Amino acid sequence: MVEASDDNILVTEGLTKDFKGFTAVSEVDLAVRRGSIHALIGPNGAGKTTCFNLLTKFLTPTRGRISYNGRDITASKPADIARLGLVRSFQISAVFPHLTVTENVRIALQRKRGDSFDFWVSERVLSSLNAEALRLVEAVGLADFAEATAGELAYGRKRALEIATTLALDPEMLLLDEPMAGMGREDVDRIAALIRKVSANRTILMVEHNLSVVAELSDRITVLARGRVLAEGDYATVSKDPRVIEAYIGGVGHG
Amino acid sequence: QAQQPVPIKIGVLNDRSGLYADLTGEGSVVAARLAVEDFGAAAKGLQVQIVSADHQNKPDVGANIARQWYDNDAVDVIADVPTSSVALAVNQITREKNRILLNSGAATSDLTGPQCSPNTVHWTYDTYALAQSTGGAMVRAGGDTWFFMTADYAFGHALERDTAAVVQKAGGRVLGAVRTPFPGTDFSSFLLQAQASKAKVIGLANAGGDTINSIKQAAEFGITQAGQKLAGLLIFITDVHALGLQTAQGLVLTESFYWDLNDGTRAWSKRFAALRGGNMPTMVQAGVYSAVLHYLKAAAATKSREAAGNMAWMKANATEDPLFGTGSIRPDGRKMHPVFLFEVKKPADSKGPWDYYKQISTLSAEQAFRPVGEGNCPLVRA
């Protein structure tokens, strides 16, 4: 049992998800320390994405409790969780394909204006957000594409845009599902730097297979295998754990 | 004649693409043309033009066309207009614009009742007459217990109500009724209920495809063979044609015209059929001919397009044509002529194509149509 302390921003107890008799996530106790970068790794099919879906309520847990900032969010709705400051990115890249890059980011910035049901107001009020949006677009290296339609971006750039959009919400805690997947080396380094930068006063929980990134960024690592927690600790500890090596890292680690 | 010819524009407004297209449609236009030809309009100082349009059986479409015809196209007379809801809408507009409606296709007796208008003549038939003839004559012939299969909309309800009243007045009994969804496809369920009621007559208070389907399925379930009679409350010769005698035999129905009534009807119908690919005229088409003919006589007499004058002439003078014989138009707009009860022949008794009916009885105009005082027509309340 993990003790719920003020230090832990996100705590799960006995989190379990069954899919028609197949248990994808089983009795997971997770505690993410406030302000840390926490990595969730594990072999394919270990249940990482499912875990994310449970945390953000895109799936309903079969059993278990989730609390965030000391508050029980097990029964909250996805949009409300985002409003509490717990925001996710997706494993398969998620942008608004028909909006421009800047507009994509602006949609997120707009959230902070409160619920915009103001359909009688001109969208010109939104131009006050453009400067901020452009700043974020530049930060992820998409300045040249600010006016491009998001759907036409190459895969890696979509991922970058997705991160910019997520950051625009200025969330207290960020869940990143494989932020580096499909990125070129130059982008990996840039995004890693970006994650490091934005982690300043935030908590980040990320799933990532790129072990060099994990090693470089994360303060703490939880290894999942077959839905259960296999090991936990910092990179040095975890990467030496024979069970982890067997189940995940293998003979020679890449990167 | 040295005088300027009087330009007359007649609009034939009916169903040209839907359920009633065969019994009204282009055939009614042909009938109107025959009337112009037979009257020799040109020689009598009338320059007649006929236009036509499809109202798709929708009151809004019909009203729209009528308005445009009256407002923009200088149409003087609208003829035919089947489908009661459309007829009522056009009736309204005709009165508003002060022109003339010669209705042949619609059944609703409201046209000469609460909604009667000085600008409308209801020519061929109406629900009252159908009920009177089919209901009354059937009871007199021994069919004194009835079960109704009623299409579940206002018109179906009206047909049932009128016929049930006649049946009861004639001493018959109504054992039950079932409301069938409109439009429907499968009536077997309802036919079983009708069969179970053991009524001697099953009254079909529906129209068009509903009627055809119910008759077809009644034959399939052996209902007529088992001794019950089917009475169609609104059915036309084109429907019988569509069913085929094998299926329709024994069906009882009322019409005010049949091509094979006499030499006059036969001669005219032969001309009509030649123009219509062999199809015989329906009573509605015959009614359009008769109505247009009478109107042209009025216009020729008054030498004017003016509605009130022509209407007055039409009501004041007897109608005369080979199809309906001699008749008259009442102040409420009702055209008076006899109606006939027919039974559909067995295939063996039919001598050839379109030889479908065996006449059972005739009602005089006065017996068939609602007495002028009973219709709540404001024009004649006096």
Add this chain to the structure above:
Amino acid sequence: MVDTAADTTAARGAASTAAQPMLAVNDLHGWYGESHVLHGVSFDVAEGEVVTLLGRNGAGKTTTMKSIIGILQKRQGSIRFQGEETIGYPSRAIARLGIGYVPEERGIYSTLSVEENLLLPPLVRPGGLSLDQIYELFPNIRERLTSQGTKLSGGEQQMLAIARILRTGAKLLLLDEPTEGLAPVIVEQIGRTIARLKRDGFTIVLVEQNFRFAQTVADRHYVVDQGRVVDMIPNADMDRNIAKLHAHLGV
């Protein structure tokens, strides 16, 4: 730029005189609608070779693969497979010649079970892997045969996408980022698989971001940039050329 182009031509010249290449791509242009994405890609692959396409995001690697298999509608130039010009063929005819394709987005069918996904591609040549061999290679798949295809995890889907092509007997395999999103153990396994396929005589074109991995399996590397092949590096020379490669990839 000039000298790299010369390199490529030289390499191609060498390959074509030696023997007819398995796959020869020449001056390939490709479009998505109006947007011109490939600007004259040329490279070739000898029989039994493993070749990678390296390049930054958006360089045109995936588009090149799609052109070879014929999914890209608008393409021009020349693509010869075993000497046969395929540029005008529909993709089914190209596949029937013996080319297998593993798309970047994996292309697992949600309306098919895992087993149906696996058995879907028709056998085009004799000599593909048997089901037992496949299950041995990817044990996860055997456990989930009756699941709906897209219910598999990302990695499992990747394995399934590779597995189903191995059955068909296609001799030329086009693998678009087969290791993306895979755990290192599985990556290793895929590396071994590729090595084994190579031993068995398969020819493989591989798109990779992870050039450390690419290095462990490939014979040669083509570098793609802005819709052109700008360089070719034999695997043996990789270490010497690492700086040049980094420059191309913008690392």
Add this chain to the structure above:
Amino acid sequence: MFELLGVPPQALFGQLLLGLINGSFYAILSLGLAVIFGLLNIINFTHGAQYMMGAFVAWMLLNWLGLGYWWALVLAPIIAGVTGVVIERLFLARLYHLDHLYGLLLTFGLGLIIEGLFRNQFGSSGLPYQIPAELRGGQNLGFMFMPNYRGWVVVASVVVCLATWFIIEKTKLGSYLRAATENPALTEAFGINVPLLITLTYGFGVGLAAFAGVLAAPIYSVNPTMGANIIIVVFAVVVIGGMGSILGAIVTGFGLGIIEGLTKVFYPEASATVIFIIMAIVLLVKPAGLFGRTA
């Protein structure tokens, strides 16, 4: 004997049987729609017109060529299927990469054209078509008179439905079809002739509609609008069953026929709405329909 809400049990039995017969038409028609929607992602608004064509082709075969009902049962689906193939090649093939909406619109337009042409040629009051001599008459089941023809309809539709279900869900051909639906480009890249599959599938779906049309000709009015009247209900059946679900279309087709039949006894006024009410409820509880797969 007990009575249920005033309806004697024999009558109820009769009505159940009639419902089942009605359901046979729903089942075949919705099956055709489900095949086309499930495999082509096209909402085939022409389906009603194609059902109507089946009945008319039967009439033409009889009156122009002297070929009777049994010939029609075989030939009409083939003839209609061939027109379907032509439609697919000429029109639908250009729309697969687009939103469902365009297929819907195109087939809606085609439906109007076909219906209009038949109306011009044959008028709207319909044509006679008799029950074949072999199937005339009926059995007295005690509680009702069961026309032989209706029994035949049930048998024929059950056989056709099961055969179709088997082909699509249980055979290799079926898995090709499903794959081709979901990702045609990739499926083709595996060497499968997707355009051919799709064309044949559409032809087959149209053939099913025409088959139902031939079955209907002897008992329902053969007129150009016969399809338009039934098609909306059939759409509802497909949705309740789960769009694209073959089994769903079949089971719901028969099931709703029965439910509708019962409504006709207990509360006939609602029999036209009952299917839509059921559809609304089902969709609220099971969004993908009773047998639908969630994506």
Add this chain to the structure above:
Amino acid sequence: MADTAAYGTAPAGLALPETKGASALHRAIFIALAVALAVLPFIPVIGYPFFLMKVLCFALFACAFNLMLGYGGLLSFGHAAYFGLASYVSAYTAKHWGLTPELSILLGTASGAALGFVFGSLAIRRQGIYFAMITLALAQMVFFFSLQTPRFTGGEDGIQAVPRNNLFGLIPVGSDLAMYYLVATVFIVGVLLIYRVIHSPFGQVLKAIRDNEPRAISLGYRVNQYKLTVFVLSASLAGLAGATKAIAVQLASLTDVAWQMSGEVVLMTLVGGMGTVFGPIVGAAVIISMQNFLSGLGAWVTVVQGLIFVVCVLLFREGIVGVISKALRRPL
């Protein structure tokens, strides 16, 4: 939270240049439209006020529908329900309660909104084709209700001879021309409102939801509330169109609630160009004129209509305005 300082301080003129040009163009089009509406009745042949009123009502209806389809990504197959119910309510209140036109229209619009709220709450929980089908099912219920309550709706006869009472009890609108200007005013106000909705912060979120719903949720948008809002807005405006139509053509009938009407509005939107501001207006004009001027063709009308749809789908997929917009490279 330091970033929020950017609010308000950023130069307001940072609007994307393209949007700026487009909105000037749109303003010009709106002005041209208003001028055209003012003089149209005086142009022969097409200037028949009765015909124009019908076109305008359907154009507004199509615009309302397009708000949901083109901008909300929600294909409703039951929009006739709001249009039809509102037209019954306004016809009924004008005829039987003697209400003045503005009140009848307002009540009609409100009934459209209320029905939209009820149906919307049920339907928005579902997506795609299921959404379309559930709206169709709900609308069918309204149809059967209308067919079977002749006391309120007049059954298949409809509510005929709806009076055109004086506007505000003062201004007579009995003549077609006066009525036409009332309809034109309603139309312009309605379309401007729709335009504003599309180009509001709300509209932006709507486009985002249409593009990628899970992503919008993950950003914290309560998408169902947005969908419901646009649903109700669209239903109200459809109601406004229906209510106005009932007074203008003095008839409310089953045609207005039938599923074919729901289909027709889809067609108008597509022929004109969905997701364009002006497309539905053009589409409605084309379809209504076609029905009007082809009615003499008799049974061939359906064939011609069908052909036009097929041609549109095959050759003019973006719709008339969509094609123009593409040629001009400007959103219209």
